[in-house]
Amino acid sequence: MDQRTNDSLSARSRLELIEAARESAGQLSAALLGSRPPPDLLPGFELVRELHRGGQGVVYRATHKRTGRDVAIKVVRGGPFLGPQDKARFEREVHILGHLKHSNIVTIHDSGTAAGCHYFVMDYISGKALDLHMVCHDLSIAETLRLFSKICKPINAAHLRGVIHRDLKPSNILIDESGEPHILDFGLAKADCEAISDAARWQAITVTGQFFGSVPWASPEQVSGARDQIDLRTDVYSLGVILYHMLTQRFPYFLAGSMRDVLSNILEIEPIRPSTVRKDIDGEVETIILKCLAKEPDRRYQSAAALAEDINRYLTHQPITARAPTTVYQLKKLVERNKLPFAFVATLFGLVLGFGVWMSVLYGRAEVDQTRAANAERQAEHQRAEAVREAETVKAINEFLVNDLLAAAQPEVAQGSNITVEDVLKSASERIEGAFPNRPLTEAAIRSAIGQSYVSLGLYSSAEPHLRTAQTIRTRELGKEHPDTLRSESMLVDLLCRLGQYTEADRLSEETLELMRDVLGEEHIETLQAAHQRARMHWHAGRVPEAERLLEDTLERRRRILGDQHPDTLHSLTEWGSITLMGRKETAKAEQTFREALESCVRVLGDNHPQTLKAAGLVAYTLCSQRKFAAAEEMFQQSLEGHRRVLGADHPDTLVLKWRIAKLRQGQARLQEAIDLFREVMEVGRRVLGAEHPVTLQALEALGHMLLLKGAYPEALAIHRQTLEIHRRRYGIGGGATQHSLDCLGMVLLRLGRYAEAEARFREAYAIMYDRMGNCEAAVGSLRGLIRALAAQGRQEEARPFAEELLRLHREGAEGADTDAYRVNCYARALLTVEPADLRNPEHGLEVAQRAFTMSSDDYHYNRYTLALAHEMNGEPEKAVAMLRRALAHVPIEVSEERNEYETTLVGLLERMGDVEGAEQIYRDTLAKRREHFPEGHGDIASSLEDLCVTLIRHGKHAEAEPLLWECLEIRQEALPEEHWQIGHTMSVLGALTTGQVRFKDAEPLLIEGYTRLLDSPMAYSNQTQQALERIESLYQTWGDPDRALTYREMLPGTD
Amino acid sequence: MKSIPAPADLVQKAAAGDQAALTSLFEQLDPALRDSLRNDIPQRWRSVLGLDDLMQETYTDAFLDIVDFTPRQDGSFARWLITIAKHNLINAVQSLEAEKRGGKRRRVEPEGQDDSFLGLYELLGGTTTTPSRQAARHEAREALEQAIEQLPPDYRLVVRMYDIEGHPVEDVSQTMKRSPGAVFMLRARAHRALRKLLGVPLKYFSDFA
Known part of the structure; x- marks a missing residue:
């Protein structure tokens, strides 16, 4: 046998194969050509070519010789041997077509018999079979x-x-x-x-x-x-x-x-x-x-x-x-579709009429069935009874829709004002109370519909009473296991989750899923929805592995049962991307997943569906996470425009999107815009969702982080304390939100030098993360903070196991298939800065930092800074200085956190290299830029003045420093509240300056007041407070009062 | 389906009946078409159904049916070819599967050759309005024999050996020096040709005309 399985052919073989095909086609074509009838078979017509062959005959294209018109002629197969039945069918077709006049049904013009062949002449349609x-x-x-x-x-x-x-x-x-x-x-x-x-x-x-x-x-x-x-x-x-x-x-x-x-x-x-x-x-x-x-x-x-x-x-x-035209489905559709109130009202009337028509069909069908077959009598009777019952329910619903729900839209009530869907729902909510005294299930159906409509509009708290009442009624009337009751519970779980009431949602979702599995089966579409909700609750409660398992299982089942493109499957897919992939920081994979989901959503649901808009927002967010800011920006703007148009500016989904855009602004170092946007989300969130809703809290927390970056530590501290308290109270310990709050709070405490408190927060955060997901990349923030807090307290050995774990996690992140410049940079930074210091590996750190540098874009200053550190630690200070200067050039002037860190490192390096002027110039340049960029009296100008003065003092240039430092103090006293720690700090530095000028009497009140202010501020036990104390001790030492000096030294922490 | 562009001028010429243009198009598109179809042949049938078989049968169909093709947007010609190929592939795979399940499920048990003819006739979608099955058998045999005689040799051989005489596909394959997959694709086209021939009234009953 010649089995030609080799599919890589030479050109010659390919041509031979095509020639063989051509020859074969030629033979067949020739064989079939012989079967064509003579062109003049039918009198008055010339057959042109065969058009179609069917079971009953062949259709030819022909020309009417006299008129030249193109026609189609159907010749019935069988010719003179056509049986009476075939003849009857032929005549029937002629008869029927002759009577059917419709522009989309071919018209018959003539019929007859020729050479024993029955035929009829029809319109010739130039086209193709379907x-x-x-x-x-x-x-x-x-x-x-x-x-x-x-x-x-x-x-x-x-x-x-x-x-x-x-x-x-x-x-x-x-x-x-x-x-x-x-x-x-x-x-x-x-x-x-x-x-x-x-x-x-x-x-x-x-x-x-x-x-x-x-x-x-x-x-x-x-x-x-x-x-x-x-x-x-x-x-x-x-x-x-x-x-x-x-x-x-x-x-x-x-x-x-x-x-x-x-x-x-x-x-x-x-x-x-x-x-x-x-x-x-x-x-x-x-x-x-x-x-x-x-x-x-x-x-x-x-x-x-x-x-x-x-x-x-x-x-x-x-x-x-x-x-099945459930009221929930109908109303949901209405809310999705109707942006204009009058369109809404008109469609609602259509809905009412639609119900009537539908029910009359049911009713009529029952009648017909009854007469059609005697043995179907019982079934028809049942159907009739069912129809009557349903008709009565629908009638009651219709009356409610017409008389109550639409009442708000009636001109005499609306009085020319612009009635919205929300108004209509509000009116219905007010009127449903007591409207159905003897029809509790009807009330439940309508309440479910109203509740779901409110959910679609993002008005969650308005939905709550309706969905709760519907669930209570159905439980009482139908029992806990009735599918309608379970549906009600499922709606309630979804709502509670949206409201951030996770504890109750968690309990209810467990119960609902279990009952749905028993009553509806494991793979029922609604059971899968309940499983999806359950996975979400697992995640909120910190049971991450359970959440991931259930999400994957539900996704697999939905794919198998509903197909890849079903909206429920797409919902599972985006949730899996959000929870599993983003949770594991597999951002590139998440981007791919969201892109696939987005493509399908556009195809299946259209451009404006909320799920499509959400998917677009998620793609943009993953782009932002990968620092692809330009692409993220474009996508975010498109999605935001869609959110505003389709859902409205205050919808919770729009708020979430704005929160993500604010994160983009943060990444782009447009801090003020980020702060403004976070503030907007927080304010709208407070108004629409409540002060303790997760969206509001997330915005507040992000705002706290922004303030941290700007160096406003006490404000950041207050915010993070507040969010932590709310998270603990509402969601218990162990939640992801609590862990994040702890990390944020720990970070601020680190900056404030309150290391023991920071350590406690990071320990707690790390324990939560470890319980949720084990050691994973998401835990590195807590780990890093914990190590820094321990090291700052001189407990490097205690930090060792955590540091080893941190290095391992960073290495895996940097070497994984999903790695990016950020991960590689993190690993390099850990290799260079980890505590205890013997775990550092500057040589390898340099290699990794160089790799991160080549992977990143030009404006990614974090990698430049890491590379500078690496050069410095490998004895290449010139390269380090050059790299630091380039890093600084890419840090926007308003970014205090990183700028300060880079400047401090650069100044220290220049000083060690003996370039005192160069070191001072760094701060002089920044001061000049800030004077240019910020309005007079801005806090960042004061910070620059202070940095420059501290350097000048170190270099013995007290006289030059003094007026600058007084300017700094003036700005701070003008701009900050009286008790602000920065005022105390500046006074203390000014005291040190006058001490250096041997003006002890001037120095003493400044130093004492500075210290007292620091002590009274929320900055107690901070490193600044310690430094202030040290300065007083130094004053008395220099002034020749060792006893007083000793008194102050004994006040320092760690002094016995 | 990935878009495979084809030179528009060649496509226009081919659609107008220029066989040289069509041949040239096949030559140019062959590698891309193979890439597109390579993974469509189920793994378990690759030993009996090669990509060459599929391509040859597809080109044969395309030579025959090019008159029905109307050039549209870029890539439509390749899509048309791939559609033909996939139909051929489905025919072959279904036949191979049926053969594996029970051998002759898709053909009529050949108790006698008349029954074979009648079975084949019904398999081809023929319906008979005559009340007598005996008469139907006779008519079907006559009609089919005439139609089979008009088929090109390869088609005639596959129909005779497999459908009428009931040889196993391996025997037909060996005789024709083609893989079983190619045999089934050939048979599917032979059946299409037979349907056409049987549908012509002037040939269905020999004494008409």
Whole structure:
């Protein structure tokens, strides 16, 4: 056997292969050409070419010789041997087409017999069969649905004339060049009137068990030979198969195997869910298709018009009727769609009418079923009773919607004001109390709807009473395990989580998930939603491994059951990216995940869906985390514009996005803009969500961090103390938020030199993180802080195990596949600065710092600073100085924290190199820049003055320093509250200066007051306070008063 | 599906019936098409269904059907070819799977050659309106025999050996010196040709005309 499995062909072999194909095609073509009929077979027409072959005949393109008009002629297969049944069908098609006048149904002009061949002449449509059209055009789902909706119209027109096609398939639907469909081949059509009046004739044509039509497109009633069940819903079924095929290029059933197998599949096997074949088919389109493909005609759309209408509803983002029209679903859709109040009101009226129509269909169907089949009597009765009960409920809901919910929108009430969705909901909330004294379940349904609508608007506290009442009513009326009660609980969990009420949400989510698994099953769509919520609660409660496991499990199940493109799956995917990947700082992978989610959201949900906007915000946030600021900026702005437009400026999701944009500003060193934005989020958050809501607290915490960067330590300290207290009280110890608050607080305490307190905070934060995730990259902040606090207290050996752990984590971060410049830089910095000092490795630190430097962009000054440190530690001070100067050039003037650190290092280095002037010049330059940049009297000018003066004093230039230092004190006294520690600190430095000038009497009051002020401020026990004490001791030593000097020395901490 | 561009002038010429242009297009696109299709052949069938088989059958179909192709935007020609290839592949794989499951599930048990003809006729989608199965068998055989005679030799051989005489695919494969996958693709096209031939009224009943 010549098995040509080698697929890498030479050009020659490739040509041989193509030539063989060409020869084979030529042979076949020649064989088939011989079968063409003579062009003058039909009198008056010249056959041009064959267009189509079907089971009943062949269609040719022809020219009408007299008029020159292009026509299509269908010649019935069988010629003179055509049996009476075939003749009857032929005549029927001529008759039916002759009576069907519709622009999308081919018109028949003539019919006759020639040379024993029956034929009829139709319009010639220049176009392609639907299946070919689909192959040649890359239609999106929406475009496909629009085309399909057009196809439904002529079918419905035929139905309205009592004609059922019975052989709908793509080859019977031609799409012309303008994209209009034309229905062909009514050869198998059945006219209802004839079927009733001429039953015997009908029976002669369709012998029971004998199949007409094309199997893959046929309905169960067709393949089972149940001709009495064939009605217009048979065509609806075929339309369903056609839509399935248009969207997936597949059939809903497996069509391989024997004919018996295929028929059995159509009769018995549930269709393959289209979303499993094509992932971007969403739940609603799937619902529409599956409703068409229901085995029982009663469960399908009752007409092609109803099907088209649902398609159009989907395309215009209205609720489809194929899904059970729960009030929650309807209202949610309304809130999503309606931005204008009048549009909202109008649609709501439509909803009311829609309910009426829907219920009358149910009601009417029950009547029809009752008369149709005696053995279905009980079922019909049940359906009727169900319909009556539902109709009564709906009537009550309708009355409420019309009389109460819409009351606010009535002109006499609105009085010309602009009524919003929120107003309408508020009005409904006020009126629902006591509106349903005997219908508690109706009240629960409406409350759920109102509650969910409030949630969609981001008005969580308004939603709370409604969702709580709905849950209470359902628990009381239906029991704890009823699916509706469980749904209510699930909604409540979601709301509590949004409200930040994690403790209650945690308890309720556990209970709900357990019951849902028992009652609805492990893989029910709502159980999966409950599992998703449970994972989130695990995370909030600090049970990170459990959260990750459950999220991954839910994501896998949703992918398998709902498909990759289902909105629920996409929600799981973004949550997994946020919690698992971002939690592990796998930012690049998170970016990729969010990008995939975003792409799918755009395709499946559209550009303006809140989930799409959220995904865009997350992509931008990951870009920001990777310092790709320009790309992040663009994406953030797009997302923000969408958030404002779709959700409004005060929506919690918009606030979260603004918080992220503020983080971007922070990364871009646009500190004041970041502070303003954090402040805005905090203020709006306080107003909309409450002072203790997680979003508000996060903004407050970020603001604290900004103040830390600006050197405003006491303000930062107050903020972090406040947020820590709230986090502990609301969320208990062990939460991620608490750990973060502890880290922030520890950082401020470190800056203030309160090392023992800082140590306690970092220890607690590290313990929380260790319990949550073990030693991981997310714990490095706490570890680093703890090491610094221990080292500052001279307890380097205690720091050793933590330092080793820190080095290990940084090394893994730097060497991992997901590494970036930031991680490599962190590792380098740890190698150079870790305590105890014997763990440092300057040589390796230099290599790593150089690697980080080459990976980063030019303005990434952190890496330059690390490289400078490395050069310095490897005995290359000149390189270090050059690198530090370049680093400083990239630090914006308003960034105090890093600028101070870099300047201090550079000045120290220059002084050690003997370049005193150079060292002073550093501060002189900064002072000049700050005088230029900031308004007179700005705190940062005072800081620069102080830095310069301290250096000048060190260099013995007291006279030059003194006026500058007085200026500094003046600024601080003017700008700061009287008790501010910086005033005391400046006084103390000024005292030291006058001590150096041997003006002891001038020095003494300055030093004592400075020290006292520091002692009274929140800066007690700070390094500044110690230094102030040391200066007093030095004064008395110099002044010749050793006893007093000793008194002050004994006050120093650590002195026995 | 990744877009594979093709020179627009060649595509226009090919669509207008220029076989040299079509051949040239195939030559140019062959490597990219192979890359695109290589992983579509299920691992378990790669020993009996090679990429060359798939490409040759695809080009044959494309030579035959180019008249139906209308050039559209960039990449449409390659997409069209890939669609043909995937149809061929599905046909082959389904047949191979069916063969593995029960051998002859997709063809009629050849109790007698008349039954084989009737089975093949039904398999091709033919429906008969005659009430007598005996008559149907006779008619089907006659119609089919005529149609099979019109087929090119390779198609004729595969239909005769596999569908009518009931030889296992390995035998057909050996006789035709083609892989089993190629045999099934060839058979699928032979069936399409038969459907066309059977659908022509002037040929269905020999005494018409």
